[in-house]
Amino acid sequence: MEARVKNYMFDAVKELINENAENMGICDCAVCRADIAAIVLNKLGVSFYVAQDKYNKKELSDIKKDNEQKIMERIGQANAIVSQKPRHDSNNETPTLKNYMEDCAVKIISKMIIEKNVEGAKFDDIIADALNRLPVKYVVSRKGELYSKIGTIETQFNVDIISAGVAAIEEATK
Numbered sequence: 001m002e003a004r005v006k007n008y009m010f011d012a013v014k015e016l017i018n019e020n021a022e023n024m025g026i027c028d029c030a031v032c033r034a035d036i037a038a039i040v041l042n043k044l045g046v047s048f049y050v051a052q053d054k055y056n057k058k059e060l061s062d063i064k065k066d067n068e069q070k071i072m073e074r075i076g077q078a079n080a081i082v083s084q085k086p087r088h089d090s091n092n093e094t095p096t097l098k099n100y101m102e103d104c105a106v107k108i109i110s111k112m113i114i115e116k117n118v119e120g121a122k123f124d125d126i127i128a129d130a131l132n133r134l135p136v137k138y139v140v141s142r143k144g145e146l147y148s149k150i151g152t153i154e155t156q157f158n159v160d161i162i163s164a165g166v167a168a169i170e171e172a173t174k
């Protein structure tokens with residue numbers, strides 16, 4: 001089963017970076033912007049929701065509005081860090097900005113849900129709830145870079161992922 005969950009904070013941060021890039025002197029290239037987004041996202045809490053079939057614009061704009069001041073401050077701080085040592089990309093290749101915790105937790109918690117025979121309709125809700133209980137680990141990867149992070153996260157956060165899964169399953173089945 002494929003989980004359909006979405007961290008709305010991700011879109012809020014990306015949109016605010018793009019909307020304010022010019023004012024804030026943020027570099028045009030995709031790598032600098034992804035690096036800034038990763039720093040900001042790792043410091044913010046998450047807001048995972050079950051992704052609607054139709055993209056939920058209202059939810060996103062609420063999250064953006066509620067967190068705008070905090071996000072803008074963090075974008076400023078992250079830009080100061082990134083612009084000190086930019087990793088500009090001249091090939092204009094789009095880097096991948098990924099929450100490794102999400103990949104890892106979805107894999108482990110999906111198995112737990114199936115083992116517990118929880119009703120299929122609750123699958124996405126449980127995954128979203130569990131992810132909201134876990135820290136995020138956004139990482140920027142460029143083409144050719146090895147994805148060794150996921151194994152590290154799995155080992156390091158295995159206990160946290162399982163307890164988040166247990167708590168979310170309990171919540172959904174009580």
Ligand SMILES: [Zn+2]
Nearest residue numbers: 027029032088
């Ligand atoms: Zn750049």
